[in-house]
Amino acid sequence: MATDLASPVTEAAPRSRRDGSGKVPVRTALRRYRWLYVMLIPGLVYFAIFRYLPMYGLTIAFQDFLPFSGYAGSPWVGLKHFETLFTGPDFGRLLFNTLFLALLTAVFVFPAPIIIALLLNELRVSVYKRYVQSLIYIPHFLSWTIVFSLTYLLFAVDFGVIAGWIHSLSGGGPQIDYMARPEWFRPLVILQLLWKTSGWGTIIYLAALAGVDTNLYEAARMDGAGRWRQFWHVTLPAIRPTIVVMAILTSGNLLDQSFEQIWLLTNSLNRSTAEVFDTFVYYVGIQGAGYSYATAVGLFKGIAGVVLIFGANWLAKRMGQRGLF
Amino acid sequence: MTASRRRRLAAGALTLTAALVASACSSGAGEGAAESDTLTMMVPLFQTAPDPKGEIHQAVEKLIGKKLQITWVPNADYNEKTNITLASASLPDVMVIQDNKGASFVKAAKAGAFWDLTDKLDKYPNLKPKSQQVWMNSKTDGRNYGIYRVRPLLRSAVILRKDWLEKLDLELPKTTDDLYEIAKAFTEKDPDGNGKKDTYGLILPKWPAPVFSASSPYNAIDVWFGTPNNYGVRDGKLVPEFDVPEFWEAQKYTKKFIDEGLVNPDWATLDTGKWNDPFLQGKGGIIIDVNVRAGELFDKFKELDPETYDQKVAMAGNLTRPDGQKFSLPFTGFNGIVAISKQRVQTVEQLDDVLTTLDKLASKEGSILVNNGIEGRNFKVENGFAVKVNEEDPAIKVINNDVQFGFIQLGMTSSVGVAGEAYEWMRPSQAEQEWLKQRDELMELDLQTAVHDPSLPVISQTAVDQGPTLNPIPTDARIKYLAGDLSEEQFKAEIKRWYDSGGTQILTELQAGISKVGG
Numbered sequence: 008m009a010t011d012l013a014s015p016v017t018e019a020a021p022r023s024r025r026d027g028s029g030k031v032p033v034r035t036a037l038r039r040y041r042w043l044y045v046m047l048i049p050g051l052v053y054f055a056i057f058r059y060l061p062m063y064g065l066t067i068a069f070q071d072f073l074p075f076s077g078y079a080g081s082p083w084v085g086l087k088h089f090e091t092l093f094t095g096p097d098f099g100r101l102l103f104n105t106l107f108l109a110l111l112t113a114v115f116v117f118p119a120p121i122i123i124a125l126l127l128n129e130l131r132v133s134v135y136k137r138y139v140q141s142l143i144y145i146p147h148f149l150s151w152t153i154v155f156s157l158t159y160l161l162f163a164v165d166f167g168v169i170a171g172w173i174h175s176l177s178g179g180g181p182q183i184d185y186m187a188r189p190e191w192f193r194p195l196v197i198l199q200l201l202w203k204t205s206g207w208g209t210i211i212y213l214a215a216l217a218g219v220d221t222n223l224y225e226a227a228r229m230d231g232a233g234r235w236r237q238f239w240h241v242t243l244p245a246i247r248p249t250i251v252v253m254a255i256l257t258s259g260n261l262l263d264q265s266f267e268q269i270w271l272l273t274n275s276l277n278r279s280t281a282e283v284f285d286t287f288v289y290y291v292g293i294q295g296a297g298y299s300y301a302t303a304v305g306l307f308k309g310i311a312g313v314v315l316i317f318g319a320n321w322l323a324k325r326m327g328q329r330g331l332f
Numbered sequence: 333m334t335a336s337r338r339r340r341l342a343a344g345a346l347t348l349t350a351a352l353v354a355s356a357c358s359s360g361a362g363e364g365a366a367e368s369d370t371l372t373m374m375v376p377l378f379q380t381a382p383d384p385k386g387e388i389h390q391a392v393e394k395l396i397g398k399k400l401q402i403t404w405v406p407n408a409d410y411n412e413k414t415n416i417t418l419a420s421a422s423l424p425d426v427m428v429i430q431d432n433k434g435a436s437f438v439k440a441a442k443a444g445a446f447w448d449l450t451d452k453l454d455k456y457p458n459l460k461p462k463s464q465q466v467w468m469n470s471k472t473d474g475r476n477y478g479i480y481r482v483r484p485l486l487r488s489a490v491i492l493r494k495d496w497l498e499k500l501d502l503e504l505p506k507t508t509d510d511l512y513e514i515a516k517a518f519t520e521k522d523p524d525g526n527g528k529k530d531t532y533g534l535i536l537p538k539w540p541a542p543v544f545s546a547s548s549p550y551n552a553i554d555v556w557f558g559t560p561n562n563y564g565v566r567d568g569k570l571v572p573e574f575d576v577p578e579f580w581e582a583q584k585y586t587k588k589f590i591d592e593g594l595v596n597p598d599w600a601t602l603d604t605g606k607w608n609d610p611f612l613q614g615k616g617g618i619i620i621d622v623n624v625r626a627g628e629l630f631d632k633f634k635e636l637d638p639e640t641y642d643q644k645v646a647m648a649g650n651l652t653r654p655d656g657q658k659f660s661l662p663f664t665g666f667n668g669i670v671a672i673s674k675q676r677v678q679t680v681e682q683l684d685d686v687l688t689t690l691d692k693l694a695s696k697e698g699s700i701l702v703n704n705g706i707e708g709r710n711f712k713v714e715n716g717f718a719v720k721v722n723e724e725d726p727a728i729k730v731i732n733n734d735v736q737f738g739f740i741q742l743g744m745t746s747s748v749g750v751a752g753e754a755y756e757w758m759r760p761s762q763a764e765q766e767w768l769k770q771r772d773e774l775m776e777l778d779l780q781t782a783v784h785d786p787s788l789p790v791i792s793q794t795a796v797d798q799g800p801t802l803n804p805i806p807t808d809a810r811i812k813y814l815a816g817d818l819s820e821e822q823f824k825a826e827i828k829r830w831y832d833s834g835g836t837q838i839l840t841e842l843q844a845g846i847s848k849v850g851g
Contacts, residue, residue, distance in 0.1 A: 073439055073443055095801070096801070096833065097801060159601075159603075163598050163601065164597040164598045164601075165596060165597040165598050182597065184597070184598070184600065184601070186598070186600075186601040187598075187600045187601050187815070274538050274600055274601050274811075275538070275600065275804075275807060275808040275810075275811035275812065276600050276808075276811055276812060276815055276817065278804060278808055290542075290800050291800045291801075293412060293415060294411075294415075294800065295435050295796075295799055295800035296415060296434070296435035296436035296439060296796075297435070297797070297800065298419070
């Protein structure tokens, strides 16, 4: 059975891509690949129950939802909550904060694991390489609360170690309160993200790098390519598809700022730059019991995420790369 | 990056939706009416959940003559869990509602989820309200949807380093000017005697609640200077705390502390959970908070140094403003209510049964059980005070923990800070016993000048709907003003923005509500 399965899969995939369906009748396909379809069922069930069924709850975005009246009993209000959102005083600020943070994440946080992976790849002593690798994974396993506490210890105005260094280096003057100044909020978020996520993010790129055919390097060396040329003409092209796929996947999550991270860093003084859609939804929906309004905000953010992911996919294809779909 | 976020969302949106789906299926079915021999409850918890087979649990069951099924919810998550439980419509028979003015409880109560107990408690001697002021304060939109869990009605106090006061030869503060002088001396005169200028006076934390009136140190200072407590009537009109001339006096006073460096430099960001640390470490010497914090500080100092701990904490009451008038900041006198679900307890007979059970829990025997424990087992009585016995015995430790971190939350007529019919715990040192006495005297004294909040029993629909966007406006503006980010004019512009985006409406609604309640 194993051989029976293995060959058609590898063949079928590219074929159906190239000349579309219609060649193999559905019933024949069903019969021929029945075990594959059976194996698909748990996945489909999972998505149906945990991903699609809860979407029914999105209907409350169009209602004035009252918990005790339920879905059926709550009055329908059409697009009222969306109107409130788009015309409200918070929308512009929320959109700007969310998008700006997303942009910073895309520019600074996304490339970080790629660069680290490439640097690690150039290391010769494999013991050292593995040591560094494990060391930079560790922050991934710490919760945001701990990351926040560490940040506080380093940057607090009174006893923060780094804050103190910078203060003494800059030579006097009033100390900057990094935790409270709105202009320092985004740099702190990006720093935290870099510290916590880049190490973990290298895993996938290191795997891609491990898969590069060593013959290619050998051939390049024969042609007289130095370290830099090998990197530019062999390594980078080899992991380019991985980078593109990761970029498209990330684009869908760009608007999902890490809730806890931002929530913990927010205070009265920096709220103007700190508040994003996610914290706003929590604040209005869970704390303020404005379920419908919060759902409308969340739905808007979800749609924006879908637009981003399709846009990134389209862009990837336009630039001659293979997209996700 | 997304895993933890997803977990949070699972707690929030997803569970919410899933719970809502479940509620849509089950609401109205009326399944699971209260069985007369079991009582289900949801109660906050401060450590690990008590074992249902534990001695205290068994003793309480024996007292009330029913099986108890308690869902213990960690206090930090309690409000969130309450909101989700309310949205799910699968409620326990009886649940503690901590935020009985919060949007989700108001919505649920108005939709008829809980019994209105406004004129139903007279039959039950232990549940009958003992304080009319607190009964009034614990109303939700003019009605009492539960039995209030009593707390001291006046808890505000100024806590100071006693050893520092003595070293600098200073008296306990009586006026706001005294406090300023002490803070200045604590900052500049080296109270810890190490030769370095490394101390400050007042310790201010980042206040977590975005609502303006939140019993924070800032609110205490406002009230001392004569502002309303949250809302108050001036010239026949209802005005908020932050729009009276006295408020600006109070702001200038507070800002002086910050501008002159008499407070901790991280005052805008210091977590309230770490509020004690600078006090214990000898960095700061004044905390304006609830009086029970002094007891907490005694305990912490004891852990650090059992020899001298009783010489480190001093306490003063509310302070007099410069012209000699005194106004005190009272608290609400309760911490949440115990509400009874209409969905589970459907008939008047069943309600009577549940109330009778709760009445037993609030009796003298019940109060002692949930506040002290089992007499002769984990404590004995000396001079009217409870004294712990056999503290080292593991079984006794379990009882003490179950009482202190769990069952005390069931107390309605006696609980944290109010012994009521139960026994006050004996404090080990003379200083602490004196502090307890002083605490009660200050409470009595300051209650005479207490400025109560007339808006407590009423609800403004606009405040419920738009609170999340309106509340932070004045709250953030105050902090920004104190930090020097906003000028007084800009602060006033923010207050105008609060009025324009719904504040005016809130005042109108509260005014109407207050005249209806007759408060």
